[in-house]
Amino acid sequence: MAQQKIIQTAGRDALGEFAPEFARLNDDVLFGEEWSRNDLLSLRDRSVVTVTALISQGITDSSLLHHLQNAKQNGITRTEIAEIITHAAFYAGWPKAWAAFRLAKDVWNEEPTDSDDAKAEFEREMIFPIGEPNTAYAQYFTGKSYLAPISSEQVTVANVTFEPGCRNNWHIHKASSGGGQMLIGVAGRGWYQQEGQEAVEILPGTVIHIPANVKHWHGAASDSWFAHLAFSVPGEETQNVWLEPVTDEVYGKLD
Numbered sequence: 001m002a003q004q005k006i007i008q009t010a011g012r013d014a015l016g017e018f019a020p021e022f023a024r025l026n027d028d029v030l031f032g033e034e035w036s037r038n039d040l041l042s043l044r045d046r047s048v049v050t051v052t053a054l055i056s057q058g059i060t061d062s063s064l065l066h067h068l069q070n071a072k073q074n075g076i077t078r079t080e081i082a083e084i085i086t087h088a089a090f091y092a093g094w095p096k097a098w099a100a101f102r103l104a105k106d107v108w109n110e111e112p113t114d115s116d117d118a119k120a121e122f123e124r125e126m127i128f129p130i131g132e133p134n135t136a137y138a139q140y141f142t143g144k145s146y147l148a149p150i151s152s153e154q155v156t157v158a159n160v161t162f163e164p165g166c167r168n169n170w171h172i173h174k175a176s177s178g179g180g181q182m183l184i185g186v187a188g189r190g191w192y193q194q195e196g197q198e199a200v201e202i203l204p205g206t207v208i209h210i211p212a213n214v215k216h217w218h219g220a221a222s223d224s225w226f227a228h229l230a231f232s233v234p235g236e237e238t239q240n241v242w243l244e245p246v247t248d249e250v251y252g253k254l255d
């Protein structure tokens with residue numbers, strides 16, 4: 001990770017004349033050197049440390065407000081800051097967390113986007129949970145997907161939700177015997193395509209049997225959210241092999 005030098009002028013702006021040395025230490029050393037060593041510890045992590053340290057001292061003035069805004073800029077989400085403050089509350093003290101939450105609520109006060117609304121609506125029409133953002137496999141997907149584990153006993157089953165236009169890369173469920181995957185449409189409309197064959201539409205209740213060692217992809221239609229249950233069929237020497245993304249050219253032909 002390349003170092004990104006932080007330019008800070010708050011010290012000189014506020015105290016440059018009154019306390020020039022303090023201003024210099026604030027701008028050039030604390031931010032110019034310490035915060036700027038973000039190749040060693042990310043800005044995001046530095047924000048977590050700073051916000052936690054301020055809350056633990058009961059500092060809930062403009063200094064915490066500034067660092068909460070900074071934390072948001074450094075990529076901390078609304079869900080994460082709620083979790084950070086909740087965790088800190090046990091160690092730093094309940095009232096301090098209350099005070100921090102009042103500020104954090106204002107900083108992360110974005111209106112839910114249309115896409116959040118659509119997701120919430122889709123979730124309501126589905127009997128299985130939507131789960132969490134599918135970050136572990138995001139690199140093998142085009143667009144946003146979500147994963148909810150349904151069963152880890154006997155047969156592994158997950159509910160996979162795709163936003164409109166989202167699909168996974170071409171991939172193969174390898175096995176020396178048995179193996180493969182079974183999909184059952186849960187909500188919305190999507191596609192399954194095996195290499196060299198026409199795509200098959202998946203609607204709620206559609207069952208798809210994917211043999212082991214066959215190259216394929218699955219995902220949402222371009223204009224619909226989509227969810228399917230994915231059953232991992234037990235087998236010997238099973239392994240998933242992820243290949244290239246499904247191009248817009250291939251995907252764009254479907255309707």
Ligand code: MN
Binds near residue numbers: 173217218
């Ligand atoms: Mn598959």
